[in-house]
Amino acid sequence: MTTLSHKSTVQQTATDSGHHFDANRHWAAFLTLGFGAHAEAETSITRMNIARHYGPLRVQRPFYPEGRDGCCHVYLLHPPGGIASGDALNIDVTVAANAHTLLTTPAANKLYKADSNGVAWNQHTHLKIANDATLEWLPQETLAFNGSRGEQTIIIDLEANAKCLGWEILGLGRPASKLPFVSGRLEQRFQLTRNGRPLWIERQCIDPDHPRFAGMWGQGGATVHATLWAVGLDDPQEAITALREHIPATNHWAVTYRRGVLLLRYLGIERNEAWELFQQAREVLRPRLTGHKAITPRIWLT
Incomplete structure (x- = not known):
């Protein structure tokens, strides 16, 4: 009878489960969410009717701080708190006709330094919004540690009268710890379509x-950024x-409008300044987009 050492057992378990600690390192996770509008007592309520997950991606119950017939707030949870080499996160969200959903996160996302093999991470988000539906995609900021390597893709598919308000905030390095982003490589891809027609396609590489x-x-x-x-x-x-x-004029932001898409950009050195700017912008834009004032998700206040 052969007895495996503890080290051999761990290695075998990691391999059997699809995890590796070499150049083939890979840890997949996915989250699929669906939201629909349901008639109830002469009003329409947005409910989360699909919630499937695999790996360390999940949600808890929906919140209704704007009333039961208001926007459905949901918090995306990633218990590890950051993305490391080999992680492959896939988020798929569908908002059906007449539903209104707000998705955010409880804390900043962290992009950790690549391992000794330089294995990259990957995060893919696909947002599908039906006719007369509204989605607010408002994650807290992403912090890229020095040496991080990976690719972030966001695809937004809208039907004819769908509405979307969203943002992505990326901070490089850890200035408070005097650890700048001097190595690594990040790639961001954005694609937004309406009825299958591309309105905004962008690719940005960040390489020191x-x-x-x-x-x-x-x-x-x-x-x-x-x-x-x-x-x-x-x-x-x-x-x-x-x-x-409404927003104080600085040299750090600008706004444009092309092909049906309003884009507000920030380029500076203060993560909190970008966060405050976007919250002020949301106060202006949300009433014009949805007819409702900007309600702050409770998780941002904890």
């Missing part, structure tokens, strides 16, 4: 070894005017 990382014609040494988008505004030019009147 590339001249654009420090060049004034490119990133110019900025350590915080952030993009807010809004689709479905009745009067986008009026919304832009309101943004410029």
Whole structure:
């Protein structure tokens, strides 16, 4: 009878479960959510009617801080608190006709330094929004540690009258610990379509070894990148005017509108400044997009 050592047992278990600790390292997780509008007592209530998960991605119960007939708030949970080499996270969200959903996270997401094999991570998010439905995609910021390597993809598919308000905030390095982002490589991909027609396609590579990382014609040494988008505004030019009147003017943000997509960009060095900017922008845009004032998710206050 052969007896395996503890080390051999751990290695065999890791291999059998699909996990590796070499260049083939891989740990998959997925979360599939579906939301629908349900008639109840002469009103319409958005309910989470699909919630499937595998691995360390899940949600708890929905919240209704705006009333039972208001927006359905759901918090996306990733218990590890960050993404490491080999992680492959897939989030798939469908919002059916007439439903209104807000998705956010309880804390900042962390992108950890790549392992000794340089294995990259991957995060793929697919948001599908049906006619007359609204989705607010409002995750807290993402913090990339020095040496992180990975790819983040966000695909947003809207039907004819769907509406979406969302943002992504990325901070590079850990300035408070004097650990700048001087190595690694990140890639962000955005794709937004309406009825299958591309409206916004973007690819951004963040590489400290590339001249654009420090060049004034490119990133110019900025350590915080952030993009807010809004689709479905009745009067986008009026919304832009309101943004410029409501938000203090600085050299760190700008707003544009093309092909039905309003984009507000931040490029600077202060993560909190970007977060405050986007909250102020949401106060302006949400009433114009949904007819309801901007309610702060409770999880942001804990």
